[in-house]
Amino acid sequence: MKAMILAAGKGTRVRPITYTIPKPLIPILQKPVMEFLLELLRQHGFNQVVVNVSHLANEIENYFRDGQRFGVEIAYSFEGRIVDGQLVGEALGSAGGMRRIQDFNPFFDETFVVLCGDALIDLDLSAAVKFHKEKGAIATIVTKPVPKDQVPSYGVVVTDELGKVKAFQEKPSVEEALSNNINTGIYIFEPEVLNYIPSGQEYDIGGDLFPKLVEMGAPFYAVPMDFQWVDIGKVPDYWHAVRGVLQGEIKNVAIPGKEVHPGIYTGLNVAVNWDKVDVTGPVYIGGMTHIEDGAKIIGPAMIGPSCRICSGATVENSVIFEYSRLGPGVRLVDKLVFGRYCVDKTGAAIDVQAAALDWLITDTRRGMPAQEPAEQQVIAELLGNS
Secondary structure, eight states: OEEEEEEOOOOGGGTTHHHHSOGGGOEETTEEHHHHHHHHHHHTTOOEEEEEEOTTHHHHHHHHTTSGGGTSEEEEEEOEEEETTEEEEOOOOHHHHHHHHHHHSOOOOSOEEEEETTEEEEOOHHHHHHHHHHHTOSEEEEEEEOOGGGGGGSEEEEEOTTSBEEEEEESOOTTTOSOSEEEEEEEEEOGGGGGGSOTTSOOOIIIIIHHHHHHHTOSEEEEEOOOEEEEOSSHHHHHHHHHHHHTTOOTTOOOOSEEEETTEEEOTTOEEOGGGSEEESSEEEOTTOEEOTTOEEESSEEEOTTOEEOTTOEEESOEEOTTEEEOTTOEEESEEEETTEEEETTSOEEETTTTTOTTTEEEGGGOOOOOOGGGHHHHHHHTTOO
């Protein structure tokens, strides 16, 4: 069976991570989000997958290649052009991307599913497809009920008593919401739906195609399903996803590595003297990372591979990406460290290199930087640790 993964977006709300990593490759404990999606598709018999790519397309294609090692076949539809020898992404929108694939060669010739490439899901896709076929639908949205107070964060789907879609509400207030079933970005289509998508122009599934289907009175349905759905749309979402895995709240994602002490997991060849550090789980420490004597780590926390946490440094409720060096005495609480950026859990970022503060947080491959103890109070204030 056939599927499409939407992977062309720039991921602006997950910057600075998406400056160098496309959203589908954002790692959840060292495993890209899109890899989980491929596993789900394979489990439900969807073994032919086309992925539309644009922003950082090479990164996605070089990781997943033809899909063989993931048990599926993958092809890619690039949206963009080459300017001065560089790939420039020009995404066509989710529906426009579908139409481009079909215009190239009619790939979608049976019931197919479309998934956004930036969410962790644990869904019975087979049951959703069964509902779609039983209704004789041309399109079906998988929705998820959420508590009423969370409705303002999502797009709400309004249906009649038979499940036929009547209208949408984009992030309504609690008082205005006509439903608590939200759009999860998981869709089931018949090939005929492509007749309603114009060729060669930007066109969105939610913003353009779905309102058109409602206006036409097409057999367009929503199926509410209670399943685990973790959207990685913004930096705080990513933060909560990593925490959820470490705390065992996300069922379909295992903590990698070896459990060396209760709640403490490590990758290969981690250098640490456990008698001289203070580590409270849940914590994951990636391979070839050095935790110096006197360091303190309080979970939930993730420290990526090839990092160095210097003596006297504290990492609490934080996510540290690979090749990060935290200098002596640094205290990171509720922070995400990615390359030259330190991000708080609201998404606000500090460029430590531009601020000439990379003596505090730097790349382990650069060697040992000169430290400026007099500036520690400055950085403490910048990072909110004063």
